[in-house]
Amino acid sequence: MAAHRRSTDDPVWAKVLIIGLVLLFLGLVLVLPLAAVFAEALRKGLQPALEAISNPDALAAVKLTLLTAAITVPFNVVFGLCAAWAVAKHDFPGKSLLITLIDLPFSVSPVVAGLIYVLVFGLQGWFGERLIDHDIKIIFAVPGIVLATIFVTFPFIARELIPLMQEQGVSEEEAAVSMGASGLYTFWRVTAPNVRWGLLYGVLLCNARAMGEFGAVSVVSGHIRGLTNTMPLHVEILYNEYDFVGAFAVAALLCLLAIVTLVLKTALEVAQPAVRGRSGH
Numbered sequence: 001m002a003a004h005r006r007s008t009d010d011p012v013w014a015k016v017l018i019i020g021l022v023l024l025f026l027g028l029v030l031v032l033p034l035a036a037v038f039a040e041a042l043r044k045g046l047q048p049a050l051e052a053i054s055n056p057d058a059l060a061a062v063k064l065t066l067l068t069a070a071i072t073v074p075f076n077v078v079f080g081l082c083a084a085w086a087v088a089k090h091d092f093p094g095k096s097l098l099i100t101l102i103d104l105p106f107s108v109s110p111v112v113a114g115l116i117y118v119l120v121f122g123l124q125g126w127f128g129e130r131l132i133d134h135d136i137k138i139i140f141a142v143p144g145i146v147l148a149t150i151f152v153t154f155p156f157i158a159r160e161l162i163p164l165m166q167e168q169g170v171s172e173e174e175a176a177v178s179m180g181a182s183g184l185y186t187f188w189r190v191t192a193p194n195v196r197w198g199l200l201y202g203v204l205l206c207n208a209r210a211m212g213e214f215g216a217v218s219v220v221s222g223h224i225r226g227l228t229n230t231m232p233l234h235v236e237i238l239y240n241e242y243d244f245v246g247a248f249a250v251a252a253l254l255c256l257l258a259i260v261t262l263v264l265k266t267a268l269e270v271a272q273p274a275v276r277g278r279s280g281h
């Protein structure tokens with residue numbers, strides 16, 4: 001009986017062709033556009049690019065982007081841990097509905113997400129008059145930007161942790177509880193260490209999406225320079241004003257932040273098996 005043919009037994013020309021097509025595709029749709037962004041940003045030299053980034057409006061956009069990510073990521077960490085714990089470790093009525101709701105932002109357009117918050121918190125929205133009476137501003141302000149960003153990013157951490165927790169099962173938690181450990185102690189001492197790499201990976205993805213979100217934030221921000229413009233919105237404004245060097249300089253900075261995220265992601269992927277090997281898992 002002939003041995004089963006493995007995928008690694010494919011002809012050399014087939015492997016070269018497949019790998020070549022992948023590299024060509026990545027070069028055309030990823031590397032070349034990124035290189036074009038940096039080339040355009042530096043078209044008139046380094047000094048004009050630095051001046052565009054150090055512009056007060058650009059600095060305000062950078063600060064708002066980082067602030068939004070700094071609020072969004074911790075919120076999603078708490079939500080992701082709670083949601084993953086509930087879905088993976090417990091059975092309850094409505095579990096499938098909860099999973100569907102977690103995945104909802106993946107299927108809803110970010111623009112629609114922004115419109116939802118305008119409908120709820122805008123001047124003519126459900127709570128608009130009450131918010132005005134109490135001098136609370138959400139739409140066209142930082143709270144609206146944060147809420148819209150949370151909406152589009154909250155599945156990332158939960159979706160990283162749910163399959164990981166499901167794969168690990170509940171045997172270790174049950175053993176800890178049988179030895180008298182409390183639920184909170186079991187979570188921090190047993191569950192959390194087992195999912196720390198998945199959590200960090202989800203945090204990186206969530207942070208990258210939070211900094212780069214455009215659609216939902218564009219709807220709720222009002223595009224107020226120096227106040228409610230994040231980096232993607234600032235890039236759009238500069239580009240529409242034909243300030244190409246400034247637009248691409250800020251875009252290049254945003255790309256650098258994304259590249260740092262990818263480097264950290266790769267480092268985690270490399271470190272994870274190494275740490276597991278040293279720990280004996």
